[in-house]
Amino acid sequence: MTAVGIDAIEIWTGKLALDLAETFAPAKDDNPEKYTKGLGLRASSFPDTYEDIVTMGANAAKRLMDRKGLEPDDIGRIDVATESAFDNSKPVSTYIAGCLEDVYDGDFHHANKGERKFACVAGTQSIDDAYNWIKAGRNRGRAALVIATDTALYARGDPGEATQGAGAVAMLVDEDPNVVELSTHQGYGSADETDFLKPNQQFPSVDGKRSVQVYLARMREALEDFESVAGRTHPDDYAYIPFHTPFPGMVRKAALLGFRHMTRDTEVEDGLADEIGRQPRETDFEDWDAYEGAIREYMDALKETDTYDTWYARAIDPTLTLSRQVGNWYTGSVHVARASALKTAAETGRALSGEKLLLGSYGSGAQAEIHSETVAEGWREEVEALDIDEQLSRRYDLSFEEYGRVHDAHNHEKERELEEFTVPGGEFVFTGWGRMNERT
Ligand code: HMG
Secondary structure, eight states: OOOEEEEEEEEEEOSEEEEIIIIIHHHHTOOHHIIIIIIOOSEEEEOOTTOOHHHHHHHHHHHHHHHHTOOGGGEEEEEEEOSOOOOSSSOHHHHHHHHHHTTSSSOOTTSEEEEEOBTBTHHHHHHHHHHHHHHTTOSTTOEEEEEEEEEEOOOTTOGGGGGOEEEEEEEEEEESOSSEEEEEEEEEEEOOOOSEEOTTOSSOEEOHHHHHHHHHHHHHHHHHHHHHHHOSOOGGGOSBOOBOOSSHHHHHHHHHHHHHHHHTTSHHHHHHHHHHOOOOOGGGSSSHHHHHHHHHHHHHHHTTSHHHHHHHHHHTGGGGTTHHHHOOOGGGHHHHHHHHHHHHHHHTTOOOTTOEEEEEEEETTTEEEEEEEEEOTTHHHHHHTOOHHHHHHHOEEOOHHHHHHHHHHHHHOTTSOOOOSSOOOSSEEOOSTTOOOEEO
């Protein structure tokens, strides 16, 4: 069977940055540690006023196609995952294809284009669609371009404001992939939920505290469903476990839940028994509340142990390095987490080919997907080609007052002349609705 998976990745960050400790916290009269330690974030990325989901997606895709030496004819499918779409009819992939056609000789007239929406999990769903299309033999030797692109903005003053972000991740899904091979091992946790939604509105209505609980509940269900396909799974089976990262503090909670679930009835639980007791069993309690209380107590003790700490430092912390600097990228977030882990492995000289990753994707509304991947032979070269560190260091640092103007510009004032904070060069820029395909 031919291996199918992610062959190449490119990341494009919005060119502006809002520093949460230095700029946001003082303006809000908050303790900076609420953001840096509590949420685990240092900064958010924002698009400059000439950037949006189309330009960021097209710029990431162009870099990827140039680096891989691809022409439009090599691509049989363009899927864009976004929850920031501005057009209820044309998919964002047509706008992005239009941009790319302006700079390549060929065109994408025979490529299938679409737009996937299920909040943040849509990026992973698009990868799944591309995998299925290739495995079904309908690709005629061509690859799929999957682009996850979002501007994650909340209303000013909303508690979610500290978790904003903007950027795009372009991924090439192909046979004999260089980065990761995908498998049929997947599990889902899915339910109709209303804690985060945008029905015909610009900013999400969010019940933030409940959204955290819904994320954890769906993730636990997805893990159980995954185990029903892949069999019992152990935290040490995986080199890294990248989760959807609205903010690193959310991943701290998800990782603890996952570790406890995966170590029940294992030598890890046995080894920890003297220190923190055994995991509570539902049958030992009269009601669900008492059982849940005991689980919470066990998890509080678990996170203080060296065993957990060592595992977290190895398998989880490296997935958060980029997210800390960019905030929530919605559909791109879990793919940034994967890239972050692989980048750390490359920088520390770790051998990774053949090792497994477990991905925890999530979208409000709500659905979690857990799936496993195997790192491919060519991963290091692909990851070393990323220039995300340079992009991050080139971002313009916004003052709080400038941040307010940028927030307004992206949401209300696209039609008029807008101030720009950075100078575009050799990239797609927004020049007005329907005229987004110009390169400077
Ligand atoms: P909040 O209510 O302002 O913050 O917003 P808080 O008071 O809960 O504090 C946050 C954490 O900082 C807490 O840690 C505090 O204890 C800690 P925790 O108890 O949770 O571990 N803290 C401090 N730590 C150190 N020093 C201090 C300090 N002060 C406080 N001085 C909230 C938090 C998540 C509600 C808000 O950011 C929000 O509404 N975010 C948007 C929704 C969201 O991101 N939800 C996450 C799950 S849903 C999801 O991921 C899907 C999503 O990506 C959308 C999609 O799928 O499309 C959002």
